[in-house]
Amino acid sequence: MSVIPLPAAPAELPFLGRVSGRAAAPPRRVVRAPRQGARLEICPAELVEPGRGQVRIAVEAAGICNTDAMFAAGLIPGVAFPFVPGHEIAGRVDAAGEGTTAGVGDRVAVGWFGGSCGVCLPCRRGDLITCRALKVPGWSYPGGYASHVVVPQEALAAIPDGMSAEHAAPMGCAGVTAFNALRRSGARPGELVAVLGLGGVGHLALQFAVHSGLDTVAVVRGSQKARLAKDLGAHHVVDASAADPVQALQALGGADVVLATAASAPAMSAVLGGLAPRARFMVVGVDSEPLAIDTMLLVAEGHTVIGHPAGTAADTEAAMEFCVRTGVRPWVEPVPLDRAADAFTKMLAGAARFRMVLIP
Structure with a gap:
């Protein structure tokens, strides 16, 4: 989803602070927005087990979309603070809940389509991306600015051989x-x-x-x-x-x-x-x-x-397969997770060429 940049100058968005006091690396790290317009914090978090129909992904890359900044600034309704942004996710399944068929180690991507209800009229017509209860990572549930994320299995797009996680992450939304x-x-x-x-x-x-x-x-x-x-x-x-x-x-x-x-x-x-x-x-x-x-x-x-909205997990797979066949790739700038503030500033300034990607 491509959106208008935030009206405020990037310097007015002090996005990132660090939660200190732990020397050892925690089992899970997240970048979260504690309050509307507040600095994003990188902090330890509980390593959540996936429930029925869910999988947990060890995140290898997370793209930064303009929409993430709008969520953090409170410009889109329905955001419950504190929250973890990120709806362009790539990594590997590291735990699978009951009733799932995904295998541990599977390479997967998750995008704007983060799950659907399956019962509303658009879903019953097969138009899942316009689901009236569409789930979006970083909006409906904690997103991919983290070392791990739990998502519904239906949100998974298989990453084909020949595509890196850094390139796969932006394919879930921009691609x-x-x-x-x-x-x-x-x-x-x-x-x-x-x-x-x-x-x-x-x-x-x-x-x-x-x-x-x-x-x-x-x-x-x-x-x-x-x-x-x-x-x-x-x-x-x-x-x-x-x-x-x-x-x-x-x-x-x-x-x-x-x-x-x-x-x-x-x-x-x-x-x-x-x-x-x-x-x-x-x-x-x-x-x-x-x-x-x-x-x-x-x-x-x-x-x-x-x-035109984004696309389903199946659409994302088709886009990635086209990329592998033709050589199309997103131009990305990898940035460590704890430098999310720098990445946000560069994206909002229009200086990214062309997708900032966080690496946990």
Whole structure:
């Protein structure tokens, strides 16, 4: 899930403090937010045994999503403090509860989809990601900023051979979001796919489009992002800080598909005039501002605007398998768990290239 960054400057978010007084390493360590807006603490915690239908994962990597910072700042309702953030998790099963089939040592990833109720109407229709009681790690139960985490077995995605934990962790949210957005756009050979934004989700969306054989244009801001887009394989690059993106897209024939990963409603609105007739506009980025749409243009051109959530564990597996076959990988910056504050600051400043990943 791609979201708007926190309105406060990173320096105003003193995220990390250390709980001292123990010389020996505890059996479990967590990074938690004790109160809304308070400093995150790294501290010892009880090593919880998994219950029926649950497994415990020894965490090897945990990606940092913008949503985690919003949870910590209390900008998303339903967060019960203190809580442990983290919904991009990779590691190995180290204990399995009754009624599970997972094996100790299995390599697994867990993402935004952290379990579903199985009984609501969306679940009964097979649309688990829109479950009315969707479980999200770091929101519904303690998340992955920890040495161990307990999750429902249904949340597990098997990590394929050839993919490291550091690369697998972001696939549970950023990766599967980008992968599913492209799949559900219906993009076909010969069509032009525009990727708006080049962050944690956008840099993966761009790679997925390129490695699917699609004509791909990256719409970014700034010469540095433009160079990075070229490095990632974009066939065309539009620097919206130096050129009109509408004119640039129309010069290419108009975008048939837009994967709008930028967390900016104005940036999305600014490219709507650059679409080809009957284009599909996939909204992935989240902004607190409403999205302004010219309804005459929408109707006259026959465009479709689609809001897109992340994906299930099965979707995450499909995304990782595609990565192994094609060489697509998230660009990650590994950081020790006890330096979560530095990682948060860098992510909020927009300086991550492109996913900060905590290593317990």
